[in-house]
Structure formats: structure tokens, C-alpha cells
Amino acid sequence: MTEKTKKIIKIVKNGPFLVYGGIPLIKLIISEDDSRYPYEWLEKQAYPQKEEYALCRCGQSETKPFCDGNHEKSDFKGIETARRESYLDNAKEINGPDLILTDNHDLCNHAGFCDRAGGISNLVLHSDDSQARKTAIEIAGNCNSGRLVVWDKETRKPIEPDFQPSIAVTEEPEKGVSGPLWVRGAIPIESADGYTYEARNRVTLCRCGKSSNKPFCDGTHIMTGFNDGDESIKK
Ligand code: FES
Structure with missing residues (x-):
């Protein structure tokens, strides 16, 4: 399998997430139950299929969710601070x-x-x-x-949704904010210095640029009111 066809996300130092291998990109939005708790994810959009693309990591792109190079102008510091353990x-x-x-x-x-x-x-x-x-x-x-x-408890096996490898741009309208990138289906994620994070069925990557647990989201986008321009998140 060549580098171009292998499904992988590579993090660029102080730059975007580079996505390889034709990984589908969709947009998912949170819906609430009658008590106004987050209840399920609804698909809002499927982006055109591309073999490779770059997703914004700094939160400053004018073409979100894609990178437009603004991380350079904004002097984005994308240092990866997440623990390297399972x-x-x-x-x-x-x-x-x-x-x-x-x-x-x-x-x-x-x-x-x-x-x-x-x-x-x-x-x-x-x-x-x-x-x-x-x-x-x-x-x-x-x-x-x-x-x-x-x-x-009996089998000691995890009970997981059956996700095919895909990435979801998320929106959280009940909080009035845009959310992280949801990476599904155990896609390998490689740090800017070549470390491969544990491949898991569900993880979220920060796309607002403000997480203290980069590359993963830590919820800071809620406090900062991150908005990627999607009209549906306006309260
Ligand atoms: S998207 Fe940046 S902290 Fe959640």
C-alpha cells in the first residue's frame, strides 16, 4: 500500500491535519432529547469525496473545515501536549x-x-x-x-459502534458552538514528530486551535464560542 492510498491523518507542525487515503468527510450535528440533553448525531452534509485534503487545526481558516494557510499568518502554535499512552x-x-x-x-x-x-x-x-x-x-x-x-462483563469485550473510517466535522447547536473533528473507525493519527497515537474507534481532534490537550479536543471550543460559520449553530 503506498503512502497515498493508506488511510492516515498526519499532523503538520504548527499547521493543519493532512488526510490521506480517500477518507470520507461528513458533517454531523447534535440533536437533543425532550429534556434537552444531547441525544444523537444527525448527518447534515457529505463533502465531495477527495483522495487527500488538509483540515484546519488553528481555527483561523476562511474556508473551514479546510486549511487555507492562515495558520502561518496567525503564527499558530500547535504543540501537541496529549499524553502518549494507551x-x-x-x-x-x-x-x-x-x-x-x-x-x-x-x-x-x-x-x-x-x-x-x-x-x-x-x-x-x-x-x-x-x-x-x-x-x-x-x-x-x-x-x-x-x-x-x-x-x-461476561466476554470482557468493548461494545462499540461499527464505524467505517471517516471524519465528521461536528456542530453543537444546543451549545451555540461548532465542535471538534470526530475521527471514527481507528484511523491512524501521526504527530508532527512521527509518533503514532493509539488507533481508536472514536477520538476527537481540536480544530479551534485552543485545546490544552492537542491534538485532541478538550472542550475549550465551548468556552471560547468557536464558530466555523455554520448558520445552524446560531441560537
Ligand atoms: S475543537 Fe478545539 S478544544 Fe474542542
């Missing part, structure tokens, strides 16, 4: 009767799905109830940061 190395565990929940708080992007239906911890603690089990699995699958993973 997800489980820093995850706490909650044991329920049917499910186990692992929780790596470092990865939280504050999307807020985990608060629904009394909270995922409570649901896992009552996972011998079929509805609680089902809701906990849904919530974990919607946790785009990959902070939360539920595991079947």
Missing part, C-alpha cells in the same frame, strides 16, 4: 452487574451525552435492567471523544 493506562473503571464502564477523563470534550437518562455511571450500575443497559451502550457510542467505553 486509553486504558489512564482510565477509571466502574463495575455494574452486566456492563463495565471505563472512563479516561483526559479525553473529555464536554459534548454532554453522558448526562442523559440519569447519567451513564448510574445506568451501568443498573445494567442488569435491559433498558438501562441499552441506554448506556447508546450513550457511550455517542461519546465522540472516546472518553467512555462500555464493556460486556
Whole structure:
């Protein structure tokens, strides 16, 4: 497999995310339940298929989600500060009767799905109830940061959505902000100095330029009111 056909995201020092291998790019938007908690992701747009493209990492591009070179003019400092360890190395565990929940708080992007239906911890603690089990699995699958993973207690296997490799530009209209890039389907992500992060089914990359856990999103886009120009996020 050549470099051009291999699916991979490469981070440019103080620059964009370079995407190789014809990875589909879509836009997903959060919808709420009746109690106004984030409930599910709805597809809003599919971008034209491209073999290679560059996604903005600094938040300053005029052509978001794509890079237009403005990181150079804005003197963007994109230093990668995330821990270089596996997800489980820093995850706490909650044991329920049917499910186990692992929780790596470092990865939280504050999307807020985990608060629904009394909270995922409570649901896992009552996972011998079929509805609680089902809701906990849904919530974990919607946790785009990959902070939360539920595991079947009997098989000790993670219960994950079946994602094909793809990237989603996210919008969080219930918070009035644009969200991170949701990388799905275990696409390798290579740092600017050549380190390959653990490939996972769900992770979110910062595209506002302000995360303290780069390259991953840490929710700072909510506090700073990041807006990529999408009309739907205006309250
Ligand atoms: S997109 Fe930058 S902190 Fe979330």
C-alpha cells in the first residue's frame, strides 16, 4: 500500500491535519432529547469525496473545515501536549452487574451525552435492567471523544459502534458552538514528530486551535464560542 492510498491523518507542525487515503468527510450535528440533553448525531452534509485534503487545526481558516494557510499568518502554535499512552493506562473503571464502564477523563470534550437518562455511571450500575443497559451502550457510542467505553462483563469485550473510517466535522447547536473533528473507525493519527497515537474507534481532534490537550479536543471550543460559520449553530 503506498503512502497515498493508506488511510492516515498526519499532523503538520504548527499547521493543519493532512488526510490521506480517500477518507470520507461528513458533517454531523447534535440533536437533543425532550429534556434537552444531547441525544444523537444527525448527518447534515457529505463533502465531495477527495483522495487527500488538509483540515484546519488553528481555527483561523476562511474556508473551514479546510486549511487555507492562515495558520502561518496567525503564527499558530500547535504543540501537541496529549499524553502518549494507551486509553486504558489512564482510565477509571466502574463495575455494574452486566456492563463495565471505563472512563479516561483526559479525553473529555464536554459534548454532554453522558448526562442523559440519569447519567451513564448510574445506568451501568443498573445494567442488569435491559433498558438501562441499552441506554448506556447508546450513550457511550455517542461519546465522540472516546472518553467512555462500555464493556460486556461476561466476554470482557468493548461494545462499540461499527464505524467505517471517516471524519465528521461536528456542530453543537444546543451549545451555540461548532465542535471538534470526530475521527471514527481507528484511523491512524501521526504527530508532527512521527509518533503514532493509539488507533481508536472514536477520538476527537481540536480544530479551534485552543485545546490544552492537542491534538485532541478538550472542550475549550465551548468556552471560547468557536464558530466555523455554520448558520445552524446560531441560537
Ligand atoms: S475543537 Fe478545539 S478544544 Fe474542542
